[in-house]
């Protein structure tokens with residue numbers, strides 16, 4: 001039985017506001033509705049707020065296609081590999097990629113991550129203050145990306161600059177398209193040149209990029225332009241997601257003394273903080289994932305039509321009582337992590353989830369071991385932005401204690 | 403007690419494995435590859451915790 005369409009006209013996919021607003025802005029709607037039709041001046045789309053429905057839709061790629069992954073780009077100029085492919089084409093790429101992102105393979109990166117975290121934290125401790133976003137959160141995943149791909153670490157400043165261009169919003173929270181495209185073209189140009197260089201030298205070279213040069217699809221070598229496309233997606237998918245998940249986590253801890261002391265206590269004792277990371281990922285899930293409807297279907301009593309776009313704000317699903325009692329509050333001491341959807345669900349489940357988890361645990365444990373005491377720099381109020389990924393503009397931390 | 407895997411739903415979150423590594427081994431790609439579905443006596447709680455850790459609801463248990 002479908003019910004009349006529930007239309008919402010005051011919700012916006014893109015915006016800026018207080019840090020907590022990024023996730024809280026779904027709470028009131030979710031309390032009343034499972035699925036709504038959002039009408040904005042420039043676009044309209046369905047929004048699913050219910051945990052079970054989000055999971056079921058994402059598990060059904062035949063109806064919910066990844067051809068469109070955000071209502072912000074309803075006619076994408078390029079299909080990104082593998083995130084915009086549907087099965088069975090998606091399955092081929094995913095099989096090639098998966099072994100390089102398995103929990104075991106990712107575990108091998110842990111020592112390098114610990115080393116880099118220790119260096120960054122020591123420098124910050126010595127300075128006595130930092131902007132966590134710029135000085136730590138953006139840098140760590142970029143180092144990991146270079147390491148994983150098999151690229152020289154001296155490329156770090158270049159990649160950091162491109163990343164900011166391609167992913168960060170302007171001060172008003174808008175995305176300057178020309179600037180973003182400039183950043184993306186720079187990354188594409190880099191990978192084109194690097195792949196050509198490796199092909200000419202006759203040596204595939206190190207890392208995932210080296211392995212990719214030997215990949216075949218249906219017995220035919222994967223074309224270089226597809227490999228460049230895939231490298232670009234790996235660059236876009238793994239940097240600001242990790243950086244911003246870390247930034248929201250640190251903002252929470254900087255503003256909640258008991259939680260900060262809990263994490264610092266675990267870190268000092270050398271106890272695992274995996275459950276802490278899960279709970280922070282759940283409560284501050286940064287991505288809002290989109291799909292395009294391929295055939296008419298009823299979801300939560302609403303009639304969706306072929307061609308409609310759908311948005312799944314994962315933070316809304318993760319704060320649904322259907323997932324776990326008390327889901328609307330953050331609790332670091334439950335002792336059992338909830339099976340949240342911060343990494344999505346279905347065939348496109350975040351390929352980098354095992355890496356992201358290691359990055360988050362190493363980063364948070366490494367910080368709290370050395371800097372157990374800290375607070376927002378007095379007289380500053382960090383601001384957040386939201387869109388496909390939620391973010392924080394800057395997170396000035398100080399008052400590191402003695 | 404036996405473990406039942408809906409492999410069509412498993413998408414490789416590996417949360418089952420993070421909860422009870424021995425009962426839920428992974429294949430090389432990181433997807434669950436249960437070799438012995440029988441839950442040894444005394445391991446029922448760990449099996450239950452691992453099953454409820456799966457974000458895809460791909461796992462279930464049946465009493466034998």
Ligand code: HEM
Pocket residue numbers: 066069082083084094233234235237238239241242245285286287289290314342343344345347348349350351352353355356
């Ligand atoms: C905390 C950090 C991260 C979060 C919250 C996150 C979240 C997500 C989500 C929700 C998706 C699914 C998108 C969809 O269904 O359309 C996804 C896909 C993906 N993520 Fe992540 N991600 C994170 C870190 C990473 C890292 C470190 C990498 C490593 C390079 C990565 C690589 C990917 C790739 C390649 C995909 C596409 C997978 C596919 O289409 O099969 N992510 N991520």
Ligand code: SF4
Pocket residue numbers: 411412413414415416417418419426432433434455456457458459460461
């Ligand atoms: S937690 Fe679920 S989805 Fe993940 S590997 Fe285990 S069975 Fe598969």
